[in-house]
Each structure stands twice: as structure tokens, then as C-alpha cells.
Amino acid sequence: MKKIGSLVSRELSVVFRSQSEFIYPVAFFVMVTTMFPLAVSPEPTQLAFIAPGVIWVASLLSLLLSLHAFYQADFDDGSLEQLLLSGVSGYSIVLSKVVANWIVTGLPLVLVAPVIGILLNLDTHANLVAMLALLLGTPSLCFIGAIGMSLTLGLRNGGVLLTLLVLPLFIPILIFGAATVEAASMGRPYIGQVAVLAAALILSGFFAPFAASAAMKISID
Amino acid sequence: MAVYNADHKSKNTIKISDLTVSRGDIPIFDPVNLQLSSGDSIQIRGVNGAGKTTLLRAICGLCNSHEGIVEWNERSIFDHESDFYENLLYLGHSLGLKPKLTAEQNLNFYRNLRFSTDKSLVRQALEQTGIGGYYDEFVARMSAGQKRRVALARVITEPVPLWILDEPMVALDIHGQAWLEQVCNNHLERGGILLVTSHQPISGINGLRELQLT
Structure with a gap:
């Protein structure tokens, strides 16, 4: 536990040295979502209709953008092999990276989403539900992304491969995340979708670190 | 020592x-x-x-x-x-130092993973490797030889x-090489x-x- 603590705090202090890591994904999220009123239609009812999907697709893509920074640099400068050789389990390494990744990227998205929701004419209730859905969904995305990132470490053009590997795995989260917000904006019950998101988080949180640490050990060879 | x-x-x-x-x-x-x-x-x-x-x-x-x-x-x-x-302490071609952290932060982090925090030991180790004055310098700004010395300081901060x-x-100069040989001899004498x-x-x-x- 102490080890995970010091791993997470190192991740965070490295990231906070260069602010771009956590500003870029959020800026990307804001930029992409504000494109939709311009491209589709500025009409409020139309916007409210597409808002859940737009928010979820944009947050998924900006999380994908952030993954690289958390794994590739450690691989390149030899930190990753030093971590694996220092007696810390692969599970703890992945877990701490996911936690740091979520704090730096996922959490800001959760906080910014309501602002974008207002922009896209989501009502207050649906906005709060969107925050809840993102709060449960984004950590799962980070966990799934960790598997893809660990598999593509050290590959040339790994970024494209990462996208192709990981985006299909994001689909269930996307479906239930957007469905949660949509149900809330139409005044229908959404507890079922929220439960599925929570279940996905528990599943991915438990299994993904095993898969990712195994992949990491293969990549480091 | x-x-x-x-x-x-x-x-x-x-x-x-x-x-x-x-x-x-x-x-x-x-x-x-x-x-x-x-x-x-x-x-x-x-x-x-x-x-x-x-x-x-x-x-x-x-x-x-x-x-x-x-x-x-x-x-x-x-x-x-x-x-x-x-x-085990393995030091390879990639030194495993984070360029965005200082020499001291890097050493503290690795020590922390295996032993308890000991900031004075980390300072002493950097002192011994001849870069004591650079403990709060970012590794990114160091020369190749200085980076190598920071990485090698781990043999002192993590006694395994x-x-x-x-x-x-x-990338080590003559003094650095002599220091390393001496440290290795000490290590071998201690088993x-x-x-x-x-x-x-x-x-x-x-x-x-x-x-x-x-």
C-alpha cells in the first residue's frame, strides 16, 4: 500500500512538472464538443438530443490521447524495468499508473463535463447524471487503456495500433454511459445502466492490472 | 566510508x-x-x-x-x-531516472520502494559520487556523466x-571510475x-x- 502511494505520488509529480499532460486532454475535450453545435445544428432541442453521445465519444477520445504519456516515457527512460526489478508487483505498478492517469485526465473530464452539458442544452438533472456516469465510466476506460498501452509499448506507430486495439473494448462503456445520460434527459429510470457501469468498473479494475502487467513483461523483453 | x-x-x-x-x-x-x-x-x-x-x-x-x-x-x-x-540492483544502459525530477527525488523514490525514507543518506550518497551540489537539479539538465553518477548513487542508497x-x-571520468571501483571493493568485502x-x-x-x- 505504501509502495502504491509512493508510485502514485511520483507519477503525479512527474506529470505536474509539465502541465501539458493534463491540460491537453481537457482542452481537446472542450474543443471537440464545441465543434458539434457548429457542425450539426445550434438548435437547442437537437443539441440536447446528441449531447450524451457527444460527451461520451469526446471523453473517450481524450482519455485515449492521455494514455501514451503515462506508459511510454517510463518505458523509454528505463524506469519501467527498474520498477519491475525493485520488488514491486506488476499489479501495483499498473494500478498506480491507472490511478494517476485517472486523477490527471479522468477527473478533470468529470468536472468539465457539466459545463459542456449546459452548452449542449442538457438539463440540470441529466447533467448531474452525466457526471455520475463519467465518474464510474472513465476509470474503466483507464483500466482498459492500460492493457492496450502495455501491449504496444516500444512499438513504432504504437499509437495507431493502440487506438485500433482499445477503441472496440471501449464500446460497452460508451453504450451504457451514453444510455445513462440519455435516459436521464428523457426522464426515464437510469439505475440499470449505472449499475452496469459500476459492474464494468469492478470487473476491469480487478482483471485489467493482471493482463496489463503480463503484457508489460512481454513488451520489456 | x-x-x-x-x-x-x-x-x-x-x-x-x-x-x-x-x-x-x-x-x-x-x-x-x-x-x-x-x-x-x-x-x-x-x-x-x-x-x-x-x-x-x-x-x-x-x-x-x-x-x-x-x-x-x-x-x-x-x-x-x-x-x-x-x-537485486540492476543498472543498465537506460538509467531509469525521470528527467523531470531532481536527482534527490529520483533517489528517494527508488529507496522508498525497498527501504524506509532516509533523506540524509541520499544527500550523502550524492556527495560521495561527487555531485552533492546538484541534489536539487533536474536530471534533464545534467550531463551524461552526472546522470550516470546519480544512477550509480543507488548502490549506496539501496544496500542490497x-x-x-x-x-x-x-561516461564516467577517471575520478568517477576510481570511486566506482572502490565502492565495488567495499561491497565485495561486506559479502x-x-x-x-x-x-x-x-x-x-x-x-x-x-x-x-x-
């Missing part, structure tokens, strides 16, 4: 049996058999591409395509991974019995084990055996 007080009381052995690594189906070097006990040191020699780095990485368990057995205290390192890794050093002399590769001749380490890779 003041900080050198941790003796490795229990006797340790590392035994390497028929270890080889293949790329494709072709083995890179002939099977290596080696046994080192407390106080033993060995230099792995060979031309460029002979597989020195690969051998050291295989001993650390970082190669997936290896054949053979590595045992630490008569237990396979692949079955008792954490037991082995707690006793088994050192595996891949080309530790690279440590050392595996090292180097293209520079190492004359200052007592009882250094040689293994030629073919």
Missing part, C-alpha cells in the same frame, strides 16, 4: 545453469554456467553484439526467450520473483547484496556479489573473475 555499515551477514549465492537466449531460433551465446557466492565478482567480456547486455538482462529475468535456470539462494528466480528482486552493472563506467560488463579495463576491483562470451 561512513554510510557503509550494512553487512550482508547471511551468505548468498546466485547460480546460473545452462542459460542462453535465442533470437529467432539462433542462440546468441553458448550456454552460460556460473556460480557466485558472497564476496565473488565477475566481469562478462565479449565483443560488441556478443550478448553481454542480453545475458545480464536474462539473469535479471527480463528476457522472455531464455533457456536455462537462474537460482538465487537455491530457489528459482522465476518462481520466487519478489524474493530475488528485493536483493547483488549488483548487476551493465557498462557502469560509460556482496557483483556482475559487471565493461569495455574499459577494470583494474581496481580485487579478485575480479572473467567470463568470455562466445
Whole structure:
């Protein structure tokens, strides 16, 4: 536990040295979502209709953008092999990276989403539900992304491969995340979708670190 | 040296049996058999591409395509991974330092993973390696030799019995090399084990055996 603590705090202090890591994904999220009123239609009812999907697709893509920074640099400068050789389990390494990744990227998205929701004419209730859905969904995305990132470490053009590997795995989260917000904006019950998101988080949180640490050990060879 | 007080009381052995690594189906070097006990040191020699780095990485368990057995205290390192890794310090070509952290932060972090925090020891270690004045300098701003010294300071901040050093002399000046040889001698006197590769001749380490890779 102490080890995970010091791993997470190192991740965070490295990231906070260069602010771009956590500003870029959020800026990307804001930029992409504000494109939709311009491209589709500025009409409020139309916007409210597409808002859940737009928010979820944009947050998924900006999380994908952030993954690289958390794994590739450690691989390149030899930190990753030093971590694996220092007696810390692969599970703890992945877990701490996911936690740091979520704090730096996922959490800001959760906080910014309501602002974008207002922009896209989501009502207050649906906005709060969107925050809840993102709060449960984004950590799962980070966990799934960790598997893809660990598999593509050290590959040339790994970024494209990462996208192709990981985006299909994001689909269930996307479906239930957007469905949660949509149900809330139409005044229908959404507890079922929220439960599925929570279940996905528990599943991915438990299994993904095993898969990712195994992949990491293969990549480091 | 003041900080050198941790003796490795229990006797340790590392035994390497028929270890080889293949790329494709072709083995890179002939099977290596080696046994080192407390106080033993060995230099792995060979031309460029002979597989020195690969051998050291295989001993650390970082190669997936290896054949053979590595045992630490008569237990396979692949079955008792954490037991082995707690006793191992491997420094390779990539130094594992975060450029965006200071020298002190880097050393503190690695020490913290195995031992309790000891900030004065970290400062002392940097002092000994001759870069004491740069403890709060970001590693990104250091020269190659200074970075190497920061990485090598880990042999003092993390007193473990088994050192595996891949080309530790690279980028070090004469004083740095002499310091490293002295530190290695101290380590061996205290019952440590050392595996090292180097293209520079190492004359200052007592009882250094040689293994030629073919």
C-alpha cells in the first residue's frame, strides 16, 4: 500500500512538472464538443438530443490521447524495468499508473463535463447524471487503456495500433454511459445502466492490472 | 566510508545453469554456467553484439526467450520473483531516472520502494559520487556523466547484496571510475556479489573473475 502511494505520488509529480499532460486532454475535450453545435445544428432541442453521445465519444477520445504519456516515457527512460526489478508487483505498478492517469485526465473530464452539458442544452438533472456516469465510466476506460498501452509499448506507430486495439473494448462503456445520460434527459429510470457501469468498473479494475502487467513483461523483453 | 555499515551477514549465492537466449531460433551465446557466492565478482567480456547486455538482462529475468535456470539462494528466480528482486540492483544502459525530477527525488523514490525514507543518506550518497551540489537539479539538465553518477548513487542508497552493472563506467571520468571501483571493493568485502560488463579495463576491483562470451 505504501509502495502504491509512493508510485502514485511520483507519477503525479512527474506529470505536474509539465502541465501539458493534463491540460491537453481537457482542452481537446472542450474543443471537440464545441465543434458539434457548429457542425450539426445550434438548435437547442437537437443539441440536447446528441449531447450524451457527444460527451461520451469526446471523453473517450481524450482519455485515449492521455494514455501514451503515462506508459511510454517510463518505458523509454528505463524506469519501467527498474520498477519491475525493485520488488514491486506488476499489479501495483499498473494500478498506480491507472490511478494517476485517472486523477490527471479522468477527473478533470468529470468536472468539465457539466459545463459542456449546459452548452449542449442538457438539463440540470441529466447533467448531474452525466457526471455520475463519467465518474464510474472513465476509470474503466483507464483500466482498459492500460492493457492496450502495455501491449504496444516500444512499438513504432504504437499509437495507431493502440487506438485500433482499445477503441472496440471501449464500446460497452460508451453504450451504457451514453444510455445513462440519455435516459436521464428523457426522464426515464437510469439505475440499470449505472449499475452496469459500476459492474464494468469492478470487473476491469480487478482483471485489467493482471493482463496489463503480463503484457508489460512481454513488451520489456 | 561512513554510510557503509550494512553487512550482508547471511551468505548468498546466485547460480546460473545452462542459460542462453535465442533470437529467432539462433542462440546468441553458448550456454552460460556460473556460480557466485558472497564476496565473488565477475566481469562478462565479449565483443560488441556478443550478448553481454542480453545475458545480464536474462539473469535479471527480463528476457522472455531464455533457456536455462537462474537460482538465487537455491530457489528459482522465476518462481520466487519478489524474493530475488528485493536483493537485486540492476543498472543498465537506460538509467531509469525521470528527467523531470531532481536527482534527490529520483533517489528517494527508488529507496522508498525497498527501504524506509532516509533523506540524509541520499544527500550523502550524492556527495560521495561527487555531485552533492546538484541534489536539487533536474536530471534533464545534467550531463551524461552526472546522470550516470546519480544512477550509480543507488548502490549506496539501496544496500542490497547483488549488483548487476551493465557498462557502469560509460561516461564516467577517471575520478568517477576510481570511486566506482572502490565502492565495488567495499561491497565485495561486506559479502556482496557483483556482475559487471565493461569495455574499459577494470583494474581496481580485487579478485575480479572473467567470463568470455562466445
